[in-house]
Amino acid sequence: MVEKNTSSKATEIPGNNQDKTLSVLSPKVNIQSILITQPRPDTERSPYFDLAKKHNIIIDFKPFIHLEGIAARDFRKFKINPASFNAVLFTSRGSVDQFFKLCDDLRAKISPDTKYYCMTEAIALYLQKYILFRKRKVFFGDGTFKGLTEIIEKHRDDERYLIPCSDTHKSDIADYLRKKKYEFAEAIIFKTVPLELIEKEIRKYDMVVFFAPVGVTAFKQNFPAFQQKNLLIGAFGPLTSQAIIVAGLRLDLQAPAPSAPSMTMAIDNFLSSKS
Template sequence: MMSAGPLFGKHVLVTRPRGQAASFIDKIEAAGGMVHFVPLIAFRSFSDPNGKDRLQTLFTYDWIILTSKNGVDFFFQQLEKAGKDRADIQARFAAIGTETAAVLQTYGFQAEYIPEKFSADQFAKEITDGSFEATKVLIPKGNLARTMIADALRKKGMAADEWIVYETFFPEEEKARLIDLLQKERTDVITFTSPSSVRHFMKAAEEAGIDAFEQSVVACIGPVTKKEADRFGLHTKICPDVYTSESLAEAIDHYFRKEEN
């Protein structure tokens, strides 16, 4: 007789954006979980005042650092909108994480540098210790991304230009769905894959007067997201060493297998 899976009967809230959640949901369901999908963040193109200059000087960079899958997609969208041929790019690419590198590959480019751990903090550390060197770097990013990579590059004497190519927002139509879910269903596991999703979750919960999540297991994709969840008193219990959605699903599976034993 086949096992029902370690998440059998567990209600799992998935807050990943639309278009990024399918494989994660598949893994949760394969482990027996009952998924409630409420995407708490969405993305749209951003018109950076520095965008025109970044496009004009695009071919002067020897490295382009992409920090997320969204950064990849919106970077190439900006190029296409401006009529730039990506085949003319001479820069080498660095990517934070294998998932970001995989999306980059769909545009015909290989990530030639990936930090040991998939975070901006780790990349900044490797810049500081001399593992990564460049002359002039472009960093396409989201509006909420931190500046630590650019700061580390400049401290080491390298030129670094940041370019905001997309912005993160709370899809308001999902707020009512989340509140209804929290009021009517139990949430055995709450998953977060970004600090923004934590903030949007707490905003909706506070507006609805819901403040008790002690019975829920909070799972975060990495330490930055965990720090935000813990700041709100959510007490993260699951946080994988590798910061990918696949590793998060595996960590949730492992947590509940241990609970069974």
């Protein structure tokens, strides 16, 4: 259940089957610039660049957190061998990068038959950076915890699951697997470190878009008394949306939605509706 905050003018988070504006009281802003709180895409073919060109706006990229991977010698103390698991659960692109880097450091050879369960399609597609993408081996949900558990149930075949995670991870997935009596292990393979932010730099943008609760946490740690004013805030995923509202901020845009399964589509629709 979402905690209500009377200091903000945000509505409650809609369900995944709903597709409507979240904040009817959002300020009317002529959007000229958007800050995406993720690393800049590796390819110039990213839909973000098409979006910027279509609407003649500036889109910049700046993560609010830094991931520090655990050293192989320290990980060995946990006595977990990644190669002994035939399924891996990913909840972020960062966990993908850290997992395969650690495997290289450990010289752990991951079987090509390993199955990968991903929170979103974007994470699943990102796996192509490290593996040969095979539809029968890579599965993805809709960005929700329920969506992830549904694909686990649908494709389960006596897997042993490994959950690469950070030192600030939530235990939802582990609790679910434990309740189902599935064989699994959580592996803390990286630390989430908030980056130092400058409010003046944030204020240059008309909209800031978050993709994970830890990004919202980093933002609030930098600016505990932040006054949102005319700054629009977007979120990808219900957990991120919830984190924004609990932090006392106004949520102006949320994805995924039926008409906008990706954040770029959600922003495109939002900008088109304002033009």
